[in-house]
Amino acid sequence: MKLALSALQFFYCPALFLAGSAMAQNNETTSVEMYDFLYNIVGDDPGAGWADSYNIGDECFCSITTFDHGIGVMLVEWKEGYWASVEDICNALGEPPDLNMTQLGVSIPVYNDVQCGRGPPNDAGDEHRCPGRVDMGPEGCGQLGPFWNTTKLEETLLDKNAAITPIPAGVHPDIQFVLNLTTTTEPGGEGWHDSYSVGDECFCSTTFDHDIGEAVVDTPFGFLTLLQACTLLGPGPGAENRPVYNDVQCGNGPPNDAGDEQICPGRVDIGAEGCGHIGPKWNWDKVPANVTIPPYVASSSSDNWFWRGFGFPAAIMLVLALACS
Template sequence: MAGMRFNSTPAVIVAACVLASYQTGVQSRHLRSLAIDSTRDYTHLGCFVDKKSDRVLGNKLADEEVDTEFCYDYCEEQNAPLMATQWGIECWCANEVDLDYERHGEAGELCDYKCGGDNKEICGGYNAFDLYVIESLTTIDIDDGPSPTPVVDEPEPTPPPVQEEESDGRPDGAMNDDIVKIIEVPGATPGGAGWADSYSVGSKCYMSTTFDHGIGEEVVDTPIGEMKIRDLYDMLQAGPGSAGRPLYNDIQCGNGPANDAADETECPGLVTEGEAGCGQIGPKWDLSELVET
């Protein structure tokens, strides 16, 4: 894809032939149908790394209702041929003719945040975005290398089996009602509540941390801009308290960002369930109160 160039030419409609990359393991939950809505002609290009110091796209809209079609409608209004979803609630648009969207690399399994507007869809991740091309606004030229193989008449590959969910929406094997996904991690034997940096209540995650290992200085994206976790902690509600709640080693109930301790990467999930709870991931922070309405 190094030679791919995007030209904003609404009058010329050329169908884009893009091969979707199917991942295995935890990424199997990221597979999405690429069937194009009759009124929304977009194609998924992949998941790519973003950096706060060097944003790949511009023109951001943050909204709790963001999903793929929401982002399409917004970027089409901007006459932008490229659109991306990120961090669950962000939509980005790009008008650049030769956007180097791969300059930070492919993100793979980092795109694992459910869309705020549709929890059955994925909208990027932490410093990672799902990129789409709006075909009616785009002509795609390949400057070097062989042309992509058309897949219109070929059967779609069979994706790996997706983790089954119980009737109440919980992943099969969830240890409590707050678990939203289960990931594969090396696993470690946690030290109990002393490891907890967060806790969950229903569909919301709350911070309960001593800001050890420099986690308070970590900068994260929010609907109102970038800020340190310590500052975000001061803005969010304190919550009902962690006593008797599901406790997580990770600052955001397993959804990241992690501190710089190796054991947190090995065990981001439930710390009171032993090694078996390490891959049990809860909900994210609810930042809806930070979004202007």
């Protein structure tokens, strides 16, 4: 929820009710054109020139992009068990017929990342802070469009799953996929790790640096920031003597903005060959359905992650909301 008003404005319950009503109306208005609206995004001041994607109806297309900041070579799981580079995915999607390029950012919504706000983000940093629309100022940062059309991708990519290789003998049993990476990046060992695996579960183990705490992920509990998601998932039994991975979800993303996680998402404890070793995903089944979601208030400070995640204004709003219920 966007906490644009100060704590004093929420002092009385009627004010809290009116504010909530206004937000609901805003969501209803934007949902006519958009598909999801993120209240907790307070992004940069973007421009249409930032766009890497756009949507026509319920389909997302990659915009004219140079695939810079490491995004073109990044491998993503576009369908369960099927991986491809972002560039190959964009090429497979193509362009809609009769596209009027002059209308991009005018009558056609445009977005900061390559999948209409759905990720993955590149390593520039702004796509973590402002994943959504870039043609309507900061308020567009939290407005997300549709996903890529996987039916269209299946026509081209389903029989070309060259991004993964058969899992070799001797690979740790936690590993789900071995990606065919060409990177020469030599990971920095256990000091780089942001997650670890235990059997078929992945656990966060991160300081939320490089803007990753700001990243928003879709969960069974709605859209959450990485900080909120990792808090709900819990710390797990500990990373000692476990496979450890470069990103926060055992190689499954999202990457931070340091640059290395786009090209080396996997294990960082066995040298460069581990970059493509992808472990399990987070296990949301273990999180109780009635769990309390940690409050979140966005901040321009990238260092003060504690107050950004559990800020005083958010706590005040939560207390007052409970008191008025």
